[in-house]
Amino acid sequence: MLDFTEMVLNTSEPVYTQINKFVKRQIFLGTAKKGDPLPSRRELATQLKINPNTAQRAFRAMEEAGLVLTPKNTVSILYFDEDMMLEIQREMTADIVAEFVKKSKENKLSFDEVMTLLRQEWEKGENNEKYIKA
Amino acid sequence: MVEIEKLYFTYPNYKTVLENITFSVPTGQIVAVLGTNGAGKTTLLKLIAGLLVPDGNVQVKIGGKTPQEISGEIAFISEAGTYFNDLTPKSYGNFLQDFFPSFDSTYFDMLLDFFQLEERPIKKMSKGQKAKVEIAAGMAKRTPYIIMDEPFVGKDMFTRQDFMQALAGTLTGEETIFITTHEINEIENFVDRVIILKESHIAIDITLDELRLQGKTIQELMKETIGYQENSLCSLLDKTK
Numbered sequence: 001m002l003d004f005t006e007m008v009l010n011t012s013e014p015v016y017t018q019i020n021k022f023v024k025r026q027i028f029l030g031t032a033k034k035g036d037p038l039p040s041r042r043e044l045a046t047q048l049k050i051n052p053n054t055a056q057r058a059f060r061a062m063e064e065a066g067l068v069l070t071p072k073n074t075v076s077i078l079y080f081d082e083d084m085m086l087e088i089q090r091e092m093t094a095d096i097v098a099e100f101v102k103k104s105k106e107n108k109l110s111f112d113e114v115m116t117l118l119r120q121e122w123e124k125g126e127n128n129e130k131y132i133k134a
Numbered sequence: 135m136v137e138i139e140k141l142y143f144t145y146p147n148y149k150t151v152l153e154n155i156t157f158s159v160p161t162g163q164i165v166a167v168l169g170t171n172g173a174g175k176t177t178l179l180k181l182i183a184g185l186l187v188p189d190g191n192v193q194v195k196i197g198g199k200t201p202q203e204i205s206g207e208i209a210f211i212s213e214a215g216t217y218f219n220d221l222t223p224k225s226y227g228n229f230l231q232d233f234f235p236s237f238d239s240t241y242f243d244m245l246l247d248f249f250q251l252e253e254r255p256i257k258k259m260s261k262g263q264k265a266k267v268e269i270a271a272g273m274a275k276r277t278p279y280i281i282m283d284e285p286f287v288g289k290d291m292f293t294r295q296d297f298m299q300a301l302a303g304t305l306t307g308e309e310t311i312f313i314t315t316h317e318i319n320e321i322e323n324f325v326d327r328v329i330i331l332k333e334s335h336i337a338i339d340i341t342l343d344e345l346r347l348q349g350k351t352i353q354e355l356m357k358e359t360i361g362y363q364e365n366s367l368c369s370l371l372d373k374t375k
Contacts, residue, residue, distance in 0.1 A: 009323045011351040014343050046303035049295065051164050051324055053307045 019058035169331035211272035219257035242274035261288035
């Protein structure tokens with residue numbers, strides 16, 4: 001069962017988008033597997049303290065994206081194939097880079113400065129390597 | 135669907151509280167009605183609940199009917215309380231069951247339990263406990279229209295969060311809800327739409343999706359709309375130096 005109790009909602013994106021991203025992140029990290037059951041809409045609403053229509057909307061969005069399958073009269077399950085997994089990996093990585101570039105620009109760093117800092121930081125801790133997937 | 139068109143409201147011997155209010159709310163939507171004290175929030179909620187009647191011939195329409203015609207389908211949960219002081223929570227529940235055909239006594243008992251309310255006359259309870267009785271009674275009516283006027287008053291942070299969780303878990307998604315509160319944090323991720331009243335008018339009417347597309351939170355929207363000045367107290371202190 002996919003667990004949403006650890007999920008912290010922000011106030012900058014629509015809630016259903018956040019839920020969608022959270023699920024993709026669990027897939028990316030490997031904590032959610034293909035075929036894992038999802039909580040019911042009501043359970044999801046309770047866990048996140050959101051209104052049931054928002055929970056319903058999150059399910060619909062994930063169903064439309066092919067990420068969630070809801071066979072008749074049974075619980076919804078998680079689904080993704082190779083291509084979707086690659087797409088999720090790309091998305092998750094793009095998010096990190098976009099956020100990093102945005103903050104770098106806010107701090108008025110030049111591209112060259114960023115590259116230098118990045119190289120220094122990268123080479124500083126070899127231990128970090130296992131946390132970074134391409 | 136709740137429909138309001140060109141609504142005005144004036145209290146006897148008092149200035150106009152609401153002017154030219156127009157909006158409609160589809161079934162199942164959760165609307166926060168916000169604004170400073172005295173902006174007309176409670177008045178608007180009472181008009182929707184049918185506890186007040188608008189000026190002139192304008193009427194609030196709920197599914198084509200007036201609130202008075204469908205009063206059994208509306209739950210009004212108020213900070214002021216609608217319970218009887220001499221009754222205990224359970225006897226109040228019994229009383230409500232006679233009046234509201236849809237009253238869900240199992241759910242009511244569950245909520246009393248959840249709020250850890252004891253069986254004693256409501257008048258002997260604290261402010262927070264009274265508010266809990268009020269909420270339990272209102273929610274257990276299982277009405278399609280729920281109107282909450284400051285439901286969080288007198289409740290600490292944990293109780294507020296517990297209440298939001300109980301609310302989220304018991305709604306079916308069919309209920310149309312209006313809520314006023316000053317506890318914006320509790321509702322940032324709960325409501326579908328925000329209406330801000332300012333000087334008797336609707337200053338802002340926006341869905342949460344649209345608001346977030348603009349990159350704003352409800353807090354920020356409030357500050358911007360009602361012109362809250364963060365350092366107003368400081369400048370006052372400066373003047374008194």
